[in-house]
Amino acid sequence: MISWRTAxxxxxxxxxxxxxxxxxxxxxxxxxxxxAFxxxxxxxFEGTTAVDTVNLATVYYFAGLAVAIGFQMNLFNIGVEGQYRFAAVIAAIVGAAMELPPVLHVLVILAVAMLSGAAYALLPAILKVTRGVxxxxxxxxxxxxxxxxxxxxxxxxxxxxxxGNNISTAEIPETGWIPGIPxxxxxxxxxxxLIAAVLGGGYWFLLNRTRFGFELQASGESPSAATAGGVSAKRMTMTAMLLSGAVAGLIAMPELLGRDHVYAMTATQGYGFTGIAVALxxxxxxxxxxxxALLWAFLDKSAVSLESIQVPREIATIIQGTIVLSVVVAYEIVKRADLAAEQRKVGRQTRNGTPASVSQGGAV
Structure with missing residues (x-):
């Protein structure tokens, strides 16, 4: 059980x-x-900064969930960056080439994006399962x-x-756009x-209320123990990689279907790497x-304000970098302190002659 301190x-x-x-x-x-702060x-609270922060956080949320699915299996899917870019260009090309009713058009584009992201994660998954690469x-x-x-x-x-001077895919018809909330x-x-919220709820339900979620986490904790219990660790590895790639395929969709409607050579990069920090x-x-995701987006969007008081905007980057470095150390320190507290509790109960069970305070 995860204690409040660990969480x-x-x-x-x-x-x-x-x-x-x-x-x-x-x-x-x-x-x-x-x-500065x-x-x-x-x-x-200036202009559209709050809405821009939420919009960017939506993108970061998809990226964080894609990485988190891999982490559940102790897989470091650092390829989320490539998977979402591959999926974005394929979805943009297919979306622009089709003429479908409004809702169906959007669903097809999203499905193509997820399948493309999963396809780009397939080769690493196969090499991991069959050759241990x-x-x-x-x-x-x-x-x-x-x-x-x-x-x-x-x-x-x-x-x-x-x-003009920029080259991109053809524009997706309006039937393939996702309407915004003005x-x-x-x-x-x-x-x-809204899709991000549904996906987040589905992710939670999958991990905490289904047998598949239990097997996924069990395989990540101990592949040998999971195999002894009848769970195929290789199958779970393959599934986790493909699911991670599928979610990665959605990363560019908020911007592609909600704002740009084309995918250009100048499209923003780096969302996949940000997802690693957000998941951590x-x-x-x-x-x-x-x-x-909201914190990261806030730091990105508010950094520009520092220039008005002659402070380098790179201060926000320093904050982000130190968060990434310190969060891993902080989790380890708190996990060990939590485990030590559990051990002391067991020791006291044992001395008092009371049976006790040890819960792993640092389990994820």
């Missing part, structure tokens, strides 16, 4: 440590930490290859369309935020990943 204290410690370290950096540069906080190595290689694939598919002699002057929230911060829990 809540580590991210809190990580954020406090990141703020403290950033304050030191600000003081060294001659800036006022309190003014207050400026970042105030930026959230590290998924880190194979997915990193595929991340590099995807640049060439995207460049080829969006070239003017393939599926590319020139728009909030007046505050901006428009991506309609995909959220400890693979759907609610934790959501909070991590």
């Amino acid at each position: 809540l204290l580590p991210p809190a410690l990580a954020i406090v440590f990141a703020m403290a370290l950033s304050s030191v950096a600000l003081l060294i540069s001659g800036a006022d930490p309190l003014q 207050a400026t970042m906080g105030a930026q959230l 590290s998924e880190v190595i194979t997915t990193i290689m595929l991340n590099s290859i995807v640049f060439g694939i995207v460049a080829y598919l969006i070239s003017d002699d393939q599926f590319g369309v020139l728009h 909030l007046g002057a505050a901006g428009t929230v991506f309609g995909a935020v 911060l959220g400890r693979n829990h759907p609610a934790g990943v959501a909070l991590g």
